Amino acid sequence: MPTSLPPAPRVLGIAIPSPLRRLFDYRPCREGPPDGWLPGLRVRVPFGRRQVVGVVMACRESSELPLAELKPVSACLDSLPLPEDWLWLCRFTARYYQHSLGDTLQQAMPVLLRQGRPLEARTRERWRVTPAGRGEAPPAVARAPRQAELLAMLCQHPHGLGSQAVLAQSFTREQLRALADKGLVERLEEPRTARWQGDPDHLLAEPALPLNREQAVALAALHEHLDAYHPCLLEGVTGSGKTEVYLQLIEAVVGRGRQALVLVPEIGLTPQTLARFRQRFRVPVVALHSGLTDHERLDAWEAAASGRAPIVIGTRSAIFTPLASPGAIIVDEEHDGSYKQQDGLRYHARDLAVARAHRHGIPVLLGSATPSLESLARARSGDWRHLHLTRRASRHPPARLELVDLRGRPRQGGLIPPVIEAVRETLAAGHQVLVFINRRGFAPTLACHACGWLAECDHCDARMTLHRQPPLLACHHCDRRRALPDACPECGSIDLRPLGSGTERTEETLAALFPEVPVHRIDRDSTRRRDAFERVLGEVHRGEPxxxxxxxxxxxxxxxxxxxxxxxxxxxxxxYASDFRALEQSAQLLVQVAGRAGRAAHPGRVLVQTLHGDDPHLRLLAERGYAALAERLLEERRAAGLPPFRFLALLRLESPREEAVAALAGRAAGALRGWLAERELPVDCLGPVPAPMERRQNRYHLQLMLASERRSHLHEAGAWLTGWLEATPEARRTRWSLDIDPQTLS
Structure with missing residues (x-):
């Protein structure tokens, strides 16, 4: 006998995309889903004057409101709920980062699902020869030579060919349909990412590379725990072959019929990572990043959720990709700041990767040449396994940093004569040179040589950057732009000069110094067009100076x-920036950029221009490397009571009215301190103080910091504070957010 459905609940608790941290109660609609109401079903509901898409998160029999006052659901959009592992991750993220569950679900799903589109994969045509079409040429095509050629070509592909591949060989749809009408071929519809049907013993399209001893030890340690939660920090110098360890771990995971999720920090790394993985494996490899169209993102998301994609590669937001059979998570360049979302839902993809691996009972591998101090502390305490790769794949060790004193020396485009001469010698030897300057534009600002006026942004406490292509002044904080002045607005002088150097000015200088050598500028301005970055890298990889x-x-x-x-x-x-992480992040960046030198047949050299060559931290980094500096920074953090030895939360408040945000921040701090004293909760409340850039986008920014030695205490205080703000009328006229584990104080 067919099983009967459970009785329909009288109330549905639905997560709505809203900043309010609660569910909203609705009555079920008359036409419910075929298998009954379950958490994870998307619904369309009235919310104010709009119809919005929400997600059912609770099925209840009662509500705080009378049932007659509850609005009914307008429509159920799914026949099956969204994946359970994805729902768990969203609940965990909302709870840990003190964020609205509705907003969390909204940001974690593809745009088309937010709009109410069905969770279905787009399909494509595939044409396959039928049993009647095999063997010798059938009489039905004896007088149709092109149809006979098409049939012969399809016979060479037992699994069939897609329509585009057939049309690319100068055949037509009419010829395909004619063969189908004769029963010689059949038309199939399949998802764009088809399930791999091959032999698990033939996963590889090319053989794996031989491992050195350190790589083999690391991989063996990972193989020991393929069926258990096993967090590992893989600390390997640049060029030491971390990616090969990733590839061989994935081979083991996919060979067991499971999926691997690989996170990379930047969209610029995704194409080369995809290319390398697709070159190695025969299985489908899908990507998830901001450069995809909405349809491409939904296709990849669905392929991962259904299990048809064994390998998923993506940037920060890919951590929310559902997996049918998770087997391992890999976070490349785990130290990178781009894994932290800096607005809205302020999650950290690396930390969610660890939480997700723990939930699924699978290994998580965090790789970096310059690990974050948080990860190093976890590894050194024994919570995580610490694996090391100290040898480069090439025979040359990583280049040491050579500090070059800038004091008292003339500069051209930011470069001093000895450095320009080193560039000349390198180019003459037929090699390539990378000039790193972490400031785009022509110059950091424009100044009047007569009165000292500086071009400052009207909306921010920041100077405007001078650009030459096109010529303008731009604020890199609020994106405000204005034309270059003909004369100083203060004194009328026409002696306006650029101060400092940006990528454009250095590019212009080098082009003038070395006119016979191509100069490629790579920054956010020069790579706005799609594939621009890949085209430049393609030229560079040809190897010409x-x-x-x-x-x-x-x-x-x-x-x-x-x-x-x-x-x-x-x-x-x-x-010397105000942020306590600035030195750690600067050192990581220096070591990472230095690691681009000498990765193949020739040794590398790294010249670091500085006005502070006697700085003890910089000298320690240059003489003994990142590990020694990280050890000293950990000691300093422990003494100062800073992460990773204490946990932080940062309340950010902003308003166009300075006095309003100051008053609210003062009230919030006073209320929190009173509550903490009553509860005797060991949480420090620091501030409020102005943000490092107090005025940005014509809004005033203040901060309140919470610090504690226990996460649970910090979260308890954060939950009380957000509840107080939600209940305070003045807070509704002020923009505020609570950042758990902030990575920057700006």
Missing amino acids: CLLVGTQMLAKGHHLPHVTLVVVVNADAGL
Whole structure:
């Protein structure tokens, strides 16, 4: 006898995309889903004057409101609920980061699902020969030579060919349909990412590379725990073969019929990672990143959720990709700041990867040449396994940082004469040079040489950057732009001069100094067009002498085998910043960009220009490397009571009215301190203080910091504070957010 459905609930608790941290009660609609109401079903509901898409998260028999006052659901959009592992991850994320569950679900799903589209894969045509079409040429095509040629071609592909592949061989749809009418071929509809039907013993399209001893030890340690939660930090110098360890771990995971999720920090790394993985494996490999169309993203999301895609590669948001059979999670360049979302839902993809691996009972591998201090502390405490790769795949060790004193020396485009001469010698030897300057534009600002006026943004406490292509002044904080002035607005002088150097100015200088050598600038401005970055890298990989001028886009994981000299134009920008993480992040960036040199046949050299060559931290990094500096920074953090030895939360408040945001921040701090004193909860409340950039986008920013030695205490205080703000009328006229585990204080 057919099983009867459970009785329909009287109330549905639905998560709505709203900043309010609660579910909203609705009555079920008359036409419910075929298998009954379950958490995870998307519904369309009235919300105010709009119809919005929400997700059922609870099925109840009663509500705080009378049932007659509840609005009914307008329509159920799904026959089956969204994946259970995805729902768990969204609940965990909303709870840990003190964020609205409705907003969390909204941000974690593809745009088309937010709009109410069905969770279905787009399909494509495939044409396959039927049993009647095999063997010798059938009489039905004896007088149709083109049909006979088409049939012969399809016979060479037992699994069939897609329509595009057939049409690319100069055949037509009419010829395909004619063969189908004769019963010689059949038309199939399949998802764009088809399930791999091959033999698990033939996963590889090319053989794996031989491992050195350190790689083999690391891989063996990972193989021991393929069926258990096993967090590992793989600390390997640049060029030591971390990616090969990733590939062979994935081979083991996919060979067992499970899926691997690989996170990379930047969209610029995705194409080269995809290419390498697709070159190695015969199975489908899908990507998830911001460069996809909405339909492409939904296709990839559905392929991962259904299990048809054994390998998923993506940037930060790919951590929310549902997996039918998770087997391992890999986070490449785990230290990178781009894994932290800096607005809205302020999650950290690396930390969610660890939580997700723990939930599924699978290994998680975090790789970096310059691990974050948080990860190093976990590894050194024994919570995570610490694996090391100290040898490069090439025979040359990583290049040491050579500190070059800038004091009292003339500069051209930010470069001093000895460095320019080193560039000249490298190009003459037939090699490539990377010039790293982490500031786009022509110059940091424009100044009047007569009165000292500086071009400042009207909306931010920041100076406007001078650009030459096109000529304008731009604020890189609020994106405000204005035309270059003909004269100083203060004194009328026409003696306006650029101060400092950006990528454009350094590019212009090098082009004038070395007119016979191509100069490629790589920054956010020069790579706006789709595939622009890949085209430049394609030219660079040909190996001809050239100059690369770029920002940190070039420092992250790119293999540039012909670069033998790296020049850092100014290493001082992050040394003395107000943020306590600035030195750690500057050191990571210096080591990462230095790692682009000497990765192949020739040794590398790294010249670091600085005004503070006697700085003890910088000297320690240059003489003994990142590990020694990280050890000292951990000691300093422990003494100062800073992460990773204490946990932080940062309340950010902003308003166009300075007095309003100051008053609210003061009230919030006073209320929180009173509550903490009553509860005797060991949480420090610091502030409120102005943000490092107090005025940004014509809004005033203040901050309140919470610190505690226990996460549970910090979360308890954060939950009380957000509840107080939600109940305070003044807070509704002020924009505020609570950032758990902030990675920057700006």
